[in-house]
Amino acid sequence: MNAAACNTLLHVCRQGSRSCPRWIWRRESHWQSSLLGLRTALPMRAEPKKKKKVDPKREQIVKERMKKKLKKLERIAPELIPIDDFTPSAKLLDESRIREPVQLSGEEQERRALLIKKWAFSKQQEHEVERRSVACLLESQRKALEELRLESEELYDAAVRCDRGVFPLESCGPCNSPPIPKYNPLDGKYNDITKVYTQQ
Template identity: 50%
Template structure:
């Protein structure tokens, strides 16, 4: 096929050169219009592919596909949703064993000594804090007793009023027991029962 194309190209070029010589010698207007048509001939590469055939689309097929999809969706809607198990919430069986014992990490000598000193220092601090609180309470009680003694020497009525509880400070009220006191000579019944004690006579 390629050899045939090359032959045609050679012939066209030879014709073109011959015609151009004729035109230049005769200078005829009628031949120039014919020669221009020959000069505009162009060649292109041969295409060996065939045009693709268009597939016929059946409209009924699309309807059948839609019906199938609708049926599948209905079946999926009827099936209950399955929850995906979360592995983080499932306790492994080896962790459910209560007999396992976690061994304490072995500390170095410097670390253990530092922790012991820190524990002693913390105990010393809490002891001093407790002594300071007890001393403050003792001083407050002594100051209260001294003030009451001075108030008693000044006025007995004010002293008795100061000893009464303050209802605004402690809003507490009690009406007493809601039941009557027990009777001293009351004998509680034993309840209903059948006496099956056997009596033996001589």
């Protein structure tokens, strides 16, 4: 095979002709390399990473800006959130809303005073009855424990031991006014108008 024929054959193989034998285009192709040459080819094609040049003056300027921002934030006092619950509405401070005290007659005043005295007397009697009943129960309990101790010391210790199952204890004390029979309390409806503040 002469030189002209070889050049023609290589030219056809480089253009991707399928009639070309594999050993020619494998060896002559610029993008196909042998497995042995793979280890040396890849590192030679890689470019080293370029290091960014850091200007010391620029770094100093950035640090100074951050320091100035921090000083400015320290000078500004934190914004306090107002508490609307302690500030009454302007509508409530209107003088026209002030109601004049109701003028009660002498008979009404006497009736109310007598009613308060009767209520206090009834509550006092209720308290005395309750106190006497509690005292009677405590005395009965003391006598029963004394008799139990004479019978058996073990039973006495078991009776005096603290009962952990009593708690949580729920008790209802006396009320200022008698309960209304068959009263169904309303749940009530309201609109939540609470303001939401964000710290800036």
